[in-house]
Amino acid sequence: MTAGTLPLIRTAVLADQPRVDAIRLGVTENRLSDPSKVSTAEVDWYRDKAIFLVSEEGGDVVAFACANHQTGLVWALFVDPAHEGRGHGAALLDALLERLAGAGHRQAWLTTGAGTRAERFYRHRGWRDMGRQFDGQIAFIKTLPRA
Numbered sequence: 001m002t003a004g005t006l007p008l009i010r011t012a013v014l015a016d017q018p019r020v021d022a023i024r025l026g027v028t029e030n031r032l033s034d035p036s037k038v039s040t041a042e043v044d045w046y047r048d049k050a051i052f053l054v055s056e057e058g059g060d061v062v063a064f065a066c067a068n069h070q071t072g073l074v075w076a077l078f079v080d081p082a083h084e085g086r087g088h089g090a091a092l093l094d095a096l097l098e099r100l101a102g103a104g105h106r107q108a109w110l111t112t113g114a115g116t117r118a119e120r121f122y123r124h125r126g127w128r129d130m131g132r133q134f135d136g137q138i139a140f141i142k143t144l145p146r147a
């Protein structure tokens with residue numbers, strides 16, 4: 001991505017799934033690799049019924065994000081490590097929150113691993129730490145503006 005180029009955000013389609021899976025398994029932190037935690041049915045539900053976005057650079061999908069319009073959960077936000085630090089994560093998160101606000105939510109929430117780049121990323125963006133879950137993950141919430 002050249003300086004000043006914005007990430008291209010669009011809705012995910014089925015044909016994106018091989019790239020999405022490669023990115024999901026290619027990250028080094030918060031890796032969603034346990035098949036018991038991520039089923040094909042769940043991924044399909046996010047794509048067909050909920051919010052599932054991808055970010056492109058040079059015509060390739062380099063990041064993706066999913067949110068649940070029913071509960072306000074940010075379920076996934078993953079950037080190909082080779083494309084980190086270029087604004088894809090921030091652009092995808094902004095787009096997810098805009099859609100959650102549009103669905104009527106006044107608050108979004110998520111969980112993420114402690115001591116990760118993601119923890120710093122969310123704190124820097126004003127997400128509020130609600131404490132640890134039983135599995136040690138940090139729960140964060142963010143107040144959304146009225147759509």
Ligand SMILES: CC(C)(COP(=O)(O)OP(=O)(O)OC[C@H]1O[C@@H](n2cnc3c(N)ncnc32)[C@H](O)[C@@H]1OP(=O)(O)O)[C@@H](O)C(=O)NCCC(=O)NCCS
Nearest residue numbers: 027029030077078079084085086087088089090112118124
């Ligand atoms: C956490 C994660 C989503 C961040 O994504 P990212 O694309 O690297 O994030 P961004 O580039 O939008 O922002 C990161 C930093 O790069 C900076 N940045 C933004 N655009 C930039 C650009 N064009 N050039 C250089 N730096 C840029 C941002 O200012 C930001 O710094 P800041 O936090 O001090 O503001 C990503 O590292 C990731 O996928 N991690 C592994 C999986 C994971 O942990 N996901 C979260 C699970 S809940």
